[in-house]
Amino acid sequence: xxxxxxxxxxxxxxxxxxxxxxxxPWLFLAPGVLFFLFYVIFPIFQSFNLSLYEWDxxxxxxxxxxxxxxxxxxxxxxxxxxxxxxIWLVLYLGAIPAGLFIALFLNQxxxxxxxxxxxxxxxxxxxxxxxxxxxxxxxDPTFGLLNVVLGTFGLPPINVLGDENYVTxxxxxxxxxxxxxxxxxxxxxxxxxxxxxxxxxxxxxxAKGWRMLWHIILPQLRPATFIAFVVTIIGALRSFDLIxxxxxxxxxxxxxxxxxxxxxxxxxxxGFRMGYGAAIAVVLFLIMLVIIxxxxxxxxxEERAR
Amino acid sequence: MRSILxxxxxxxxxxxMTAGTAQAESLSGDLKVFLDTSNPAPRATMEKMIADFxxxxxxxxxxxxxxxxxAYKTQIRNFLTxxxxxVATWYAANRMRPYVEAGLFEDVSDLWAEPAIADNLASTxxxxxxxxxQWGVPYTYYQWGVYYRKDIFNExxxxxxxxxxxxxxxxxxxxxxxxxxxxxxxxxxxxxGGWFDYLNMRTNGFDFHMDLLTxxxxxxxxxxxxxxxxxxxxxxxxxxxxxxxxxxWQEALPFMVQGDATAYLMGNFAVAPLRDAxxxxxxxxxxxxxxxxxxxxxxxxxxxxxxxxxANAQNKEAAREFxxxxxxxxxxxxxxxxxxxxxxxxxxxxxxDDDQFLKEGFTMLSSNSPGGVAQFxxxxxxxxxxxxxxxxxxxxxxxPDNLDRILTRLERARARIYQ
Numbered sequence: 170x171x172x173x174x175x176x177x178x179x180x181x182x183x184x185x186x187x188x189x190x191x192x193x194p195w196l197f198l199a200p201g202v203l204f205f206l207f208y209v210i211f212p213i214f215q216s217f218n219l220s221l222y223e224w225d226x227x228x229x230x231x232x233x234x235x236x237x238x239x240x241x242x243x244x245x246x247x248x249x250x251x252x253x254x255x256i257w258l259v260l261y262l263g264a265i266p267a268g269l270f271i272a273l274f275l276n277q278x279x280x281x282x283x284x285x286x287x288x289x290x291x292x293x294x295x296x297x298x299x300x301x302x303x304x305x306x307x308x309d310p311t312f313g314l315l316n317v318v319l320g321t322f323g324l325p326p327i328n329v330l331g332d333e334n335y336v337t338x339x340x341x342x343x344x345x346x347x348x349x350x351x352x353x354x355x356x357x358x359x360x361x362x363x364x365x366x367x368x369x370x371x372x373x374x375x376a377k378g379w380r381m382l383w384h385i386i387l388p389q390l391r392p393a394t395f396i397a398f399v400v401t402i403i404g405a406l407r408s409f410d411l412i413x414x415x416x417x418x419x420x421x422x423x424x425x426x427x428x429x430x431x432x433x434x435x436x437x438x439x440g441f442r443m444g445y446g447a448a449i450a451v452v453l454f455l456i457m458l459v460i461i462x463x464x465x466x467x468x469x470x471e472e473r474a475r
Numbered sequence: 476m477r478s479i480l481x482x483x484x485x486x487x488x489x490x491x492m493t494a495g496t497a498q499a500e501s502l503s504g505d506l507k508v509f510l511d512t513s514n515p516a517p518r519a520t521m522e523k524m525i526a527d528f529x530x531x532x533x534x535x536x537x538x539x540x541x542x543x544x545x546a547y548k549t550q551i552r553n554f555l556t557x558x559x560x561x562v563a564t565w566y567a568a569n570r571m572r573p574y575v576e577a578g579l580f581e582d583v584s585d586l587w588a589e590p591a592i593a594d595n596l597a598s599t600x601x602x603x604x605x606x607x608x609q610w611g612v613p614y615t616y617y618q619w620g621v622y623y624r625k626d627i628f629n630e631x632x633x634x635x636x637x638x639x640x641x642x643x644x645x646x647x648x649x650x651x652x653x654x655x656x657x658x659x660x661x662x663x664x665x666x667x668g669g670w671f672d673y674l675n676m677r678t679n680g681f682d683f684h685m686d687l688l689t690x691x692x693x694x695x696x697x698x699x700x701x702x703x704x705x706x707x708x709x710x711x712x713x714x715x716x717x718x719x720x721x722x723x724w725q726e727a728l729p730f731m732v733q734g735d736a737t738a739y740l741m742g743n744f745a746v747a748p749l750r751d752a753x754x755x756x757x758x759x760x761x762x763x764x765x766x767x768x769x770x771x772x773x774x775x776x777x778x779x780x781x782x783x784x785x786a787n788a789q790n791k792e793a794a795r796e797f798x799x800x801x802x803x804x805x806x807x808x809x810x811x812x813x814x815x816x817x818x819x820x821x822x823x824x825x826x827x828d829d830d831q832f833l834k835e836g837f838t839m840l841s842s843n844s845p846g847g848v849a850q851f852x853x854x855x856x857x858x859x860x861x862x863x864x865x866x867x868x869x870x871x872x873x874x875p876d877n878l879d880r881i882l883t884r885l886e887r888a889r890a891r892i893y894q
Binding site for chain 1 (some may be wrong): 821859866
C-alpha cells in the first residue's frame with residue numbers, strides 16, 4: 170500500500186522535493202554568505218574605491234586618481250609605520266618558543282600544578298587595555314618599577330615609551346606577555362596528545378634533551394605550532410589597542426603601525442582624510458593577503474602530502 | 476480627604492495655567508542635548524543649568540547625554556549626520572569649519588541679530604563667524620598664561636618677569652637651584668601647540684601667527700625660524716622637564732605640585748587640579764607670557780567653548796531658546812563662577828567671579844591683549860595641519876637638531892592642505 174503511494178507521488182513530486190538535497194546546504198549557508206558579502210567582501214571593494222578619492226567624511230568626495238598613493242610614497246610617517254609593522258611581525262613570533270617552553274615546564278604533575286597553569290594563563294584573560302596600563306606604569310621614567318630595578322644595578326634610567334628607538338620594542342614586550350600565555354595554552358593541549366609510546370621508543374634509541382624535543386615532540390606538536398603561528402601573526406598585525414593605550418602613536422609618531430596610522434588619519438580627533446586612510450588600508454590588506462595566501466598554500470600542500 | 480485632593484488638583488491646574496501664561500511662548504516637544512563636559516565639576520554645572528531651564532519650560536522633554544570629552548571629538552561626526560541632537564557643544568573658529576562647510580550646523584545669525592546677543596556678545600562674534608554668518612553661541616572662555624609657584628620664586632628671590640631676558644635669567648636661577656623651569660606633558664601634543672602659539676605671537680605678532688595657521692605664510696620663513704630659535708634657547712638650557720613625551724597634561728601636574736618644576740604654561744583649567752592637589756593661593760600665582768620682540772603687541776590665547784544647533788535637529792525653536800538662555804547674563808555669571816566652570820563669562824553684562832586668577836585673566840584679556848585674541852593652535856589651524864604641525868613641535872622639543880626636516884615636512888603639508 171505504502172509503496173504504491175510513493176510511486177504515485179514520485180510522478181508529481183515538486184521541484185523543491187527533487188532538489189532538496191542539493192539546496193539544503195546552500196540555504197543553511199545563505200545567512201553566513203550574505204553577511205560575509207555585505208560586511209567583508211563589499212567593504213573591501215569600497216575601500217579600494219575610496220582610496221581613489223579625497224573625502225573628509227562629511228562633504229563631497231573628490232576623485233584624485235592615485236594621488237593618495239603618491240602621497241604615501243612621500244610620507245615618512247608611512248615608512249615608520251611599515252617598519253614598525255615588520256618589527257612587530259618578527260618580534261611577536263617570540264611568543265611561540267616562549268609559550269612552548271613554559272608549556273613544557275608546566276607539563277608535569279606536582280601538587281598545585283593547576284594553580285600554576287592558571288597563573289601563567291592569567292595575562293591572556295585580562296584585557297589588553299589593562300596590560301597596556303600596567304606596562305605604562307612599569308616603564309614610567311620617574312616612578313616606574315623598571316627604572317628602580319635598573320637603578321639598583323647602577324644603570325641610568327631609560328624612558329622606554331618616550332624614546333623613538335625603544336618605544337616599539339617596549340610595546341611589543343607588553344604584547345608578548347599575554348600572547349605567550351596564549352601560545353602556552355595551545356601547546357599544553359597539544360602536549361596532552363603526544364603519544365607516550367613514541368617517547369618510549371625514542372628513549373630506547375638513546376634520544377634525550379634537545380634531540381628528543383626536536384625530533385620526537387615537536388613534529389607531534391605541529392598542529393599546535395600552526396595555530397600558534399596564525400594567531401600570533403594576526404595578533405601582530407592587529408596591534409592597535411596597546412599602541413593606543415601606551416603611547417597614542419607617539420613620541421612624534423615613532424610607535425605607529427599601519428592600522429593605527431590609518432585610524433589616525435581617517436577617524437581620530439584630527440583625522441579627516443578618509444581617502445588617504447583607505448589607501449593605507451589597501452596596503453595593509455595586500456600585506457595580509459600575501460601572508461594569508463602563504464598560509465593557505467602551505468596548508469593545502471600539507472593536506473595533499475597526507 | 477477627597478475634597479483636599481480635589482482642591483490641590485485644582486490648585487495645580489491653576490498654577491500650571493498661570494505658569495503657562497507667564498511664559499511668552501510655551502515650548503513643548505523633545506529637546507536632546509549632547510554635552511562634552513564630562514569632567515565632574517563642569518558636568519554638575521551643566522546638569523544644574525539644564526535643570527533650571529527645564530523648570531522654566533515644564534512642557535519640554537529634555538534629554539541630556541554627556542559624552543567623554545575626548546570621545547566626543549570623534550563621535551560628533553557620526554551623530555551630526557546620523558542621529559542629530561537639538562543642541563551640541565563644540566569649539567569656535569576653524570575647529571567648527573568642517574561641520575559648517577558640510578552644512579551640518581544651523582545658521583544662527585538670526586540670534587546674533589537680536590539686541591540681547593548682538594550688544595553683549597560682540598567680543599566673541601568673530602570666533603563664531605564663518606562666511607559672514609554665525610554658527611553657534613559661546614558659553615565660556617578662559618585665559619592662558621604662566622602659572623607658577625610663588626613660594627619658590629620668593630625663596631629664590633625672583634619676581635614676575637616681563638621680558639624674554641628676565642624670563643631666561645629667572646629660569647637659569649631656577650635651574651641652578653636643582654629644579655626645572657617648566658613642566659609640560661606632550662603625549663597628546665596640543666600642550667606643545669600652546670608654547671608655539673605664545674612664542675610665535677610674541678616673536679612675530681598676532682597677524683603673522685594667523686597667516687601661518689591659515690596657510691598664508693611659509694613654515695620655512697625666517698620669522699618661523701626665529702620663533703624656533705627662541706624656543707631652542709629654553710630647550711638647550713634644559714628648562715623643560717625630562718621625558719615630557721610620556722605624560723599627558725594632567726600627569727605633568729605633580730612636578731609642579733612637588734616643586735620639581737616651578738611653572739606651567741596652561742589654560743586656566745589647570746588651577747582647579749593644582750588647588751585640589753594642595754597648592755594654596757599663597758603658593759600659586761599667574762603672569763602674562765613675557766614680551767619677546769620689543770614693540771610687538773601682545774596677543775593671547777583664549778579658547779572659546781560653544782553651543783551649536785545641528786542642521787538636522789528636530790526642535791530648533793526650543794534649541795534657539797536654550798541658546799538664548801545659556802548666554803543670558805545671569806546664567807553666564809553663574810555657570811562661570813569659581814564653584815562651577817571657574818572660567819570667564821562671554822556676556823558683557825555678566826560679572827567675573829571674585830577669584831584672583833579669573834580677575835587677572837579678565838583684566839589681561841580685556842586691556843592687555845592689544846594684538847588680538849587667538850583661539851588655540853589646533854582651533855585656529857585646520858585639523859589636518861594642526862595634527863602634523865603639533866607632531867613636529869613635539870619632535871622639535873626632543874630633537875631640536877631635526878628642525879630643518881620638520882619644517883620641510885610642514886611646508887609640504889601646507890602645500891597639500893590649503894591648496
